[in-house]
Amino acid sequence: MKIIISNNGTPFYEQVKEALITAIITGDLKEDEILPSIRSLAKDLRISVLTIKKAYDELEKEGYIITKQGKGSFVSLQNLELIKELKQQEIEKYLTKIIEIAKLYNISEEEIIDLIKYLFRSDKNE
């Protein structure tokens, strides 16, 4: 799992939260997998325990993880649909951008679809 904390002005807890969500979406963190303890993650990232706790609290509130008293935090099963939706949302975001550019350059719907099909196939062949 990769977690990068940058001094770019985004609050640290948001960066931790985003990194963990990405890990869940990409499958780096699997369903039911245990997350690092708050204190060990604080130590490894060299950031405040309260900062990590805030990230975990929000992840729990949003249904990505479940915290079991005395056992730790686990990637939540119940949120599978949400994760699927999120993945789709991410793809939609890029596709919208593609459509915008296509319109700008007068490229037709068919051409874009063909292009996507072509790229999908060449990706498989590799």
Add this chain to the structure above:
Amino acid sequence: MNNAIEIKDLIKKYDDKFTLKVPKLTITKGTIVGLIGENGAGKTTLIKCLLGIINKYEGQIKIFSKEEKEEYLAKEDIGVVLDNMFFPDILKPKDISIIMHDIYKTWDKNLFYNYLQKFNISPQTQIKKLSTGTKKKLEIATALSHKPKLLILDEPTSGLDPVVRREILDLFLEYMQNPENTILLSTHITTDLEHIADYIIFINKGNIILNATRDEILDNYGILKCGEQEFNTIAKEDIISYQKNRYDYQILVKDKKNMQKKYKNFIIDNITLEDLMVLKIKGANNERIN
């Protein structure tokens, strides 16, 4: 009890010039608390009151729910590192272990020797032959080796290079893996605290002027930078304090996200604890002059 330290109505008066006043302060177990402030702001005085080195004060100090106004003696639960070494420098680390074993019931010789090994300190070298950084590491190792629940450190990283400072911070983080443990440290090297501290307490002229979580401070405050004409367009209530320079104004603001919305064309930088200290201390002076 969830509190490591509780202070109520503490007043310590030195002379007419300096009084430390702490109406109320609690430090929760399991947290790292950083005490920041100018030289002479009262950080060390507060620490000495906590340790009972200073015991003539008004008010009440409780450590682990016990009042500690008695003579300062070896307290099993508290590990202490003050800004100067309290061992005679002809001693060797192995002597320290023998002495501490007699003082603390909880002294863990193996743990102490593990630290020595980790820091590459020979048990046979006289303290006076050690470098400043190594001496500090030895002091911290000593404080940790009787397994205290509370670690109080006065300027533990001052005068040390970044590599040693990082080693020491990692040692603190290791210690904090036990959620029962608590650290209170004073420093003017605020960068050390910017990431790892859970709470920041800012003391100025004997008063606590800010006590908040690291995130509340660093994710919230910002510095708005602008010229003189623009400065006059900014609402007074948005200015916490400011510093007028020759070519620009630096204004301390709260809730930087909303401020950025309100003042779209202004630059609002993220704040460091150092900026905050300077603007709070110097900015206040500015207001008085104007």
